[in-house]
């Protein structure tokens with residue numbers, strides 16, 4: 582990794598007419614990896630990757646519109662039996678395994694390395710500034726993951742790659758090579774996980790209509806929280822039944838909604854907009870990111886319950902605006918959009934799932950009426 586002193590792009594003044602590029606954008610150019618820019622990606626398993634010289638493997642950056650420079654993501658792949666080049670950075674990172682099997686070694690000093698294995702649907706986080714190296718243990722299958730990081734705001738804040746990627750500080754309050762650090766914890770009484778590693782999100786997530794858990798944002802909807810490495814990330818899965826939509830809501834930027842099961846679509850729109858909503862058709866392997874303050878609704882039009890994993894930043898995240906920021910981060914519902922008023926009218930009736938035939942029928946009618954937007 583080049584030190585920022587060697588990077589002429591980080592000078593304070595541009596030549597007249599030079600387009601502005603943030604330090605984060607310039608860092609990506611240095612790495613030689615292209616960027617996908619859109620509202621969503623239909624299939625993360627199908628996107629083309631470019632060889633990543635400084636990290637090993639191949640990758641593509643994903644800067645979706647709704648991330649708005651708050652965080653980023655990338656798709657990364659190792660060929661059979663390939664390993665990545667060790668790296669560390671002071672920003673946090675989460676990793677979801679899209680396919681394949683392998684192992685990751687994490688350390689802050691050479692004497693206390695922790696290695697854990699993973700496979701498709703594993704989910705874990707890299708503690709800030711810990712060294713890490715990934716290994717594809719398969720002899721014939723590639724291993725591909727989706728990583729989400731805080732790189733944009735950290736690189737843009739310090740404008741110094743040496744500080745971000747070659748910093749000796751050890752966040753010992755987060756990780757100091759403890760044995761068992763990456764062992765999956767038991768599910769908490771509330772149904773979520775306070776863990777540094779999840780072996781299988783698909784097998785750990787509470788699915789739609791599972792009795793004994795409270796509903797959220799629609800009939801039969803079930804959520805599972807995943808808090809990793811005592812980080813600022815707030816991750817959760819959500820599953821909802823056939824023919825049901827999740828009621829409209831909004832929150833802060835950068836929540837990566839990755840579809841793990843099911844078929845459907847999402848509508849998202851800025852508050853007060855008279856323009857048609859952005860429609861994202863999705864299935865397993867899709868990812869979308871609603872913009873900050875954009876209302877959004879998820880519709881299940883398939884034959885099975887849906888499941889997504891939302892990877893983002895929690896209420897502890899730094900955010901200007903104090904109470905307003907906190908309220909928006911918790912999420913609010915629209916009271917001005919016609920399409921959303923209908924959803925509120927539907928979700929206001931808290932009838933039990935077992936007696937919600939009329940409510941579900943209304944959800945299905947509404948889902949069908951929006952299907953061809």
Ligand SMILES: [Fe+2]
Nearest residue numbers: 830832836877
């Ligand atoms: Fe959301």
